[in-house]
Amino acid sequence: MPVSHTLDATDHTGLVIIGTGMAGVGLARALRRLNDRRAITLISADSGDDYSKPLLSTGLAKRLLPDQLAQRSAAMLADELDARVMRHTHVEQLTPATRTIRLSDGQLLGYDTLVLATGAAPQAPFAIPESLSRRFFTVNDLDDYRRFRAALDERPARVAIIGAGLVGCEFANDLHAGGHQVTLVAPESAPLARLLPEPLGAALGSAFQDAGIQLALGRKLVDISAGSDNAVRLTLDDHAILEVDLVLLATGLAPRTALADAAGLDISRYGVTVDRYLRSSNPHIYALGDVACVTGVNAMYVQPLQASAKALAATLAGTPTQVSFGAWPIIVKTPLLPVVAYPPAASVERWRIEGEGGDMTALGEDKQGNLVGFALTGGCVRRKVELSRAAPVLLG
Numbered sequence: 001m002p003v004s005h006t007l008d009a010t011d012h013t014g015l016v017i018i019g020t021g022m023a024g025v026g027l028a029r030a031l032r033r034l035n036d037r038r039a040i041t042l043i044s045a046d047s048g049d050d051y052s053k054p055l056l057s058t059g060l061a062k063r064l065l066p067d068q069l070a071q072r073s074a075a076m077l078a079d080e081l082d083a084r085v086m087r088h089t090h091v092e093q094l095t096p097a098t099r100t101i102r103l104s105d106g107q108l109l110g111y112d113t114l115v116l117a118t119g120a121a122p123q124a125p126f127a128i129p130e131s132l133s134r135r136f137f138t139v140n141d142l143d144d145y146r147r148f149r150a151a152l153d154e155r156p157a158r159v160a161i162i163g164a165g166l167v168g169c170e171f172a173n174d175l176h177a178g179g180h181q182v183t184l185v186a187p188e189s190a191p192l193a194r195l196l197p198e199p200l201g202a203a204l205g206s207a208f209q210d211a212g213i214q215l216a217l218g219r220k221l222v223d224i225s226a227g228s229d230n231a232v233r234l235t236l237d238d239h240a241i242l243e244v245d246l247v248l249l250a251t252g253l254a255p256r257t258a259l260a261d262a263a264g265l266d267i268s269r270y271g272v273t274v275d276r277y278l279r280s281s282n283p284h285i286y287a288l289g290d291v292a293c294v295t296g297v298n299a300m301y302v303q304p305l306q307a308s309a310k311a312l313a314a315t316l317a318g319t320p321t322q323v324s325f326g327a328w329p330i331i332v333k334t335p336l337l338p339v340v341a342y343p344p345a346a347s348v349e350r351w352r353i354e355g356e357g358g359d360m361t362a363l364g365e366d367k368q369g370n371l372v373g374f375a376l377t378g379g380c381v382r383r384k385v386e387l388s389r390a391a392p393v394l395l396g
Contacts, residue, residue, distance in 0.1 A: 015316070016101065016109065018091055018259075019117030020044035020077075021141070022053055023289025023305050027115060028081050030313030040083040041109070046143040048074030048087040054302060056145050057170035058333055060178030066146040094263040096282045113284055113316065116260060116272055120253035120290040120300060129224055135232045136247045139171070151246055156180055158244040160234055162221060164191040166332060168250035169204065173334045175248075176213050183214040183242055185221060185234070195330065195341040196375045197351040197362045203377050207337035207358060216240065253300065255291045270298040276322035276395075278312045288312055294323060297395050303328035304395075325395040327388040329374075331381075340381045344373030345392045355380055363387075 015031075017024045020042050028040050042048070050072040055062075059069055078085040090104040100108045122138035137148045151157075157180050161168045164186035175182045184191070190201030191208070205215055219236045227233035227243040234242040255271035266273040266281035271293035278286045278294065288308040290300045299305075304325045311323035332339035337358050348364040355361055359378035366372050374387045 014039040014112045015115070016041045016043065016111040016113070017115045017117055018043045018101075019119055019289070019291075020046075020048050020050075020074075020085065021117065021119050021289065022302065023119070023309060024115070024117035025050055025077065025081075026306060026309035027117065027288065027313055028083055030309050031317060032081055034313055034317045036313070036317045037082075040081060041086065041111075042077075042081075042083055043086045043089050043091060043103075044074065045090055046088065046141050048077065048085050049142055050074075050077045051142050053141070054333070056139055056142070057167065057174050059145070059149070060174045060180075061335070066142065066149050069145070070142060091259060094259050094285075096263055096265070096285060099284060111284075113286070115312070116280075116285065116287040116291055117289050118256040118259065118291045120255045122249060123252045123254050124249055125251050126221060126224075132224060132226060132232055135245070136249060138249045139167075140253070148246075148248070152178075152180070157246055158231075159183070159246045159248060160185055160232075160242055160244040161248045161250055162186070163250035163252065164188055164217065165194060165250060165252065166192065166330070168248075169208075170333045171248060171250060172208060172213055173336050176208075176211060177335070181212075181214075183216055183244065184208065185216040185219055185236065185242075187218065187220050189218050191217070192332065192339065192341070195332070195343065196339070196377075197353065197364075199353055200339075200360050200362055200375050200377050203358050203360060204334060204337050204339060207334075211336050213336075216242070253290065255293070255298065257291065260285075260287070260291075268293055270296070277315050277320060278308060278323060286312060286316075294395060297325070299325060299328065299394070301328055301330055323395070324393070326393055327391055328394075329384050329388050331384075337377055338381045340376040340384045342374050342388065342391050343394075345394045346372045348372060 049070040051070045055069050074085045074087050091101050093102040100110050128136050139145050160183045162185050169191050172182050172184050190198050191204045192201050222237050223235035225233045231243040257267045260272045261267050272287040274287050274292050278288050289305050308323050311321045314321035329342040344364045349367045352363040359380050361380045362375040364373035
């Protein structure tokens with residue numbers, strides 16, 4: 001089936017999925033595996049190409065060009081799913097009372113069932129001067145990645161990464177592997193502060209430094225200006241000055257809830273509020289992936305997303321199924337020092353840390369000494385399966 005760019009105003013489609021990331025496409029695939037033959041329309045704000053988002057932060061090390069990360073074009077995806085795929089299309093308004101959505105060109109599209117798989121958007125914590133904006137990047141989809149790779153211009157570049165969380169650390173490792181000069185800037189004292197107790201984060205920082213990645217941790221950006229030879233000058237709060245060619249913002253994501261909020265759906269700061277069936281406050285609208293807050297839990301990771309797509313497909317196909325996340329340890333793609341983390345399911349009374357150097361195990365325990373989470377580095381990542389079986393399930 002060809003890719004569709006426009007619709008007749010009277011056209012109605014059974015299932016409409018807003019978003020063609022892993023959540024939206026995963027749901028459509030799961031439905032087809034269940035032999036559900038309903039009409040499906042997928043609406044994509046970007047190119048609609050089918051790709052694996054985790055590969056965006058490993059493309060340089062693997063010497064893959066952006067187009068090589070795309071497993072299928074939007075047209076191929078439409079053929080595979082026997083679905084309509086609308087590329088570069090934005091949804092301007094959702095009206096639950098009439099079960100319609102208004103597209104950016106003013107057209108209306110009706111639905112029987114709507115699924116919000118709109119993901120999360122990068123957050124910029126500071127204003128970027130317009131004259132320098134073309135030097136600043138976020139990478140949240142394949143189109144973003146294409147622009148970023150084009151700016152690297154096939155030559156070694158000086159890149160400042162603002163943010164030392166999961167995205168910042170993975171891109172730091174990958175850009176370094178690609179031959180670029182990387183500086184990691186963040187207010188935290190160690191990388192991955194939200195996932196790792198400080199000794200393990202410090203071990204990752206040491207591995208980065210030993211490889212030649214520069215660290216500016218415990219530092220905040222206070223000024224942005226033009227530098228020499230078309231560089232960007234970044235001034236930090238300790239008066240240090242960095243001159244770089246490009247800046248990659250890795251300062252966190254926020255669920256894209258504006259459309260749902262304007263439509264009167266229940267939302268929170270953690271996403272569109274849904275129950276264990278992934279149903280929103282409107283019985284005909286569901287949400288999954290990074291935009292969904294499932295009974296108070298927002299898990300922006302691959303394994304919960306896949307579990308959600310499978311459960312929602314079963315529900316929509318006629319077998320109501322509550323989602324269960326199970327144990328979902330996070331594998332951080334930092335080959336300079338392998339890292340696995342399982343965020344604590346409850347408050348941590350203490351971290352019991354074993355090992356030394358880069359090979360460390362951190363066991364998060366509650367007041368009774370029960371395991372509530374863990375973190376592993378180096379050779380200790382082999383304990384992932386063992387500890388995942390012992391750890392509590394966040395949403396079982």
